[in-house]
Amino acid sequence: MLTFSLRRLLSIPPLVLVVSFLTFLLLKQAPGDFYSQMEADPTRSTTEVLRQKENAGLLVRLDRNQLVAIGEFSDDGHRWSFADEGGERPVIRKDGTPVRAKEASRSLLKFQIDGIQYQCDDEAVVYRKVGAIEGFFSWLFNALTLDFGTSYKFNRPVFGIIAERLLNTLTLSLAALVIAYGLGVPLGIFAAVKPNSRLDHSAGIIAFLGLSIPTVFFALLAMLFASYTGWFPIGDMRSLDYDQYGFFGKIANRIHHLFLPALVLGTSAMAGYMRQARGNMIEALGQDYVRTARAKGVSEQGVLFKHAFRNAVNPLVTLFGYSLASLLSGSLLVEIVMNWPGLGRLIFEAISAKDEPLVLASVLISTLLLVFGNLAADILLAVVDPRVRLS
């Protein structure tokens, strides 16, 4: 099992690397970026915007030697060149005659030489656009030191934002899991003990409804319920007057806010657990050891809980790892509809604002969550069930 875990662990870094590379390329492929609107805004100075882009790692400022090394090029039907003539800055020549920086920058706003894009600010300082591959590697080296860049939108390090939001998403998912297990497993077991009873049939209907109800719709219904009755807060994680509460008041306030989103997320997950628990229990009840136990005269309760239940419930322990994918996707919608400041709402906000570092980091962290969840589930399955051999 150790070798299995090790091998699986070793397969994670390449996967994460490829995911981040492809995501990076996808994001670079997108039309326009966070700064496009600023650049198009005539009231903003180009110098300022380009300097921001340089800080964000999108542009590299060319120094004197690099500028001169560009040599002669043509743009819009004119011949341009930067020549080092000993002055403070290189002399810009247009069709052979020197021109002033202001004039040059007006016509050289964006130009392209041999597929490399350049941008020029008001004072004719030239920047080179960082290519996708180059950008990825500089991002990667920073990422190895846990520096995922600075969010354009929030103007804060991405790492801090993600850590904060991740905690919220995990809280929500965990609460949803507790609800899903707490309701799903007992219902499934009871349904299996009395198959085709009224309980079984209503449990089956609940499972179908839970599986089928669209998350967006369910979350909206919950919001409608909250706004009509006023029993639950509408969105967010805590009240505005949160700081005034004592320790227990704070906890109660948090749970009050958490309850409805967790219930919505948990109910759809519950259906799966219930069906699984019912199926496992029915299978366990049909096994030879159950018959043997009954033949020995073990009480019905003993048969159910000591023999069948344990065997039925073991595989369920690991289900949470596999349900992480649907839980993460589900929580994305619940968070957005119910205004829960988690990872899902973060990526939504980041995509709306074209905040590339934030999008990239969110995708990456959600992938990591999923991959580790699956790994944990595989290992747990082997731990609880000796019949499963990992190889």
Add this chain to the structure above:
Amino acid sequence: MNISKDKSNDSGMPPPRGPWAILWLRLRKNKLAMTGGLTLIVLYLMCSFGGFIAPYGMNDTNKYTVKYGPMLFGGYTIVKTGDILAEDENFNEILLPSYEKRWNWFDGGLHFHDSDGNFTLRPHVHPLREYESWDEYGEMEYILAEDQTRSIPVRFFVQAEEEHEVFSLCGFFKVFGHTHLMGLSPADIPQEPNLHAGLFLLGTDVLGRDLWTRILYGGQVSLSVGLIGIFISISIGLFIGGLAGYFGGIWDFLLMRLVELLLAIPGLYLILTLRYALPNDLTSRQTYIMIVAILAIVGWASTGRMIRGMVLSLRESEYALAARSLGGSSLRVILRHLLPNTASIVIVTATLYVPYYILGEVALSYLGFGITEPDSSWGLLLKDCQVTEVMKYNPWLIIPGFFIFLAVLAYNFLGDGLRDAADPRAFLGASRNHEE
């Protein structure tokens, strides 16, 4: 085939049934599955003929009837809440009325009596009147409520002035015409100031468009995305899964790593990222194709892996071996022998996965990355509920959600029934139907 037929005739037994006939027989016994199938047929037919069934065109707006309640369930009446003391231009004190609208469940709205109050079989609606209501600051606002003294008959097969689509196949093949199944005839509507009329069975949206009409048009998008999306992704899955499973080796390795890559990113995160990479200024047709493409790209991975596993085991079966030893080419063995044997499971999986495509479209459109105004889709319609206050005071805006729910539920019922009917042993260990 002939031989077996002769044999069965000799023994007096009915001819043996093919696998599809057996599947159909089993499925027919499953009431829930049949209900689901029937619901789907009705939904698809309803949306295909949406333009005909709808009383209005998709974007017929009426600025006077913004956010009016669903006439199927009742109507608004006016209640006087008091008088506001004010002065007219000659500084004489006057009293201005202050009104409030009140919702009456199953009173008003669509009803069965004519203007004189006599019962008729023909449904009627009341015209809507704008009442001038004054508040304490001297501001006047119009409140729209029923004028219950009058009734307008709802006519069947009314002719609209403008041409609308009558039939549409997934939004691609359209037939246009003037006839609507039901609606108000312009001749019946009294021409008076401040008097409006409309047949808003499920209410109107924030722009005053009939919600029932928008739902019917929106269903064309939401329901067809599911079908087309699953068709594309199953095709990709069959191709890649078959390739990887049959040839194995490096093909298998590379393709399965690709599958793992796609499955490692949580679905909606991947969908949103793919959407991010695509431009925003798309026409409605392009948006539709983009949504289908994104959902299919994300969705083929799991089916591909499943089919690969099946082909992997079927490859070693005797009939595949026989076909190979008889000189059958790889393509022939895959197409003639292996893939047909996966057919029943593919159909079951497809039915069970269609909801994910429908929900994917709903999620994208709800978040504002999918279908956009002025088009319609069930996800887009739910977008009106994004502001909780708007939803609270106009709760009928959530009705499109029931249609999504219904479609998904029907697909799940049908898929579950199909799974049990196809081959119970093939799904051993998978979750079971509750109608065992």
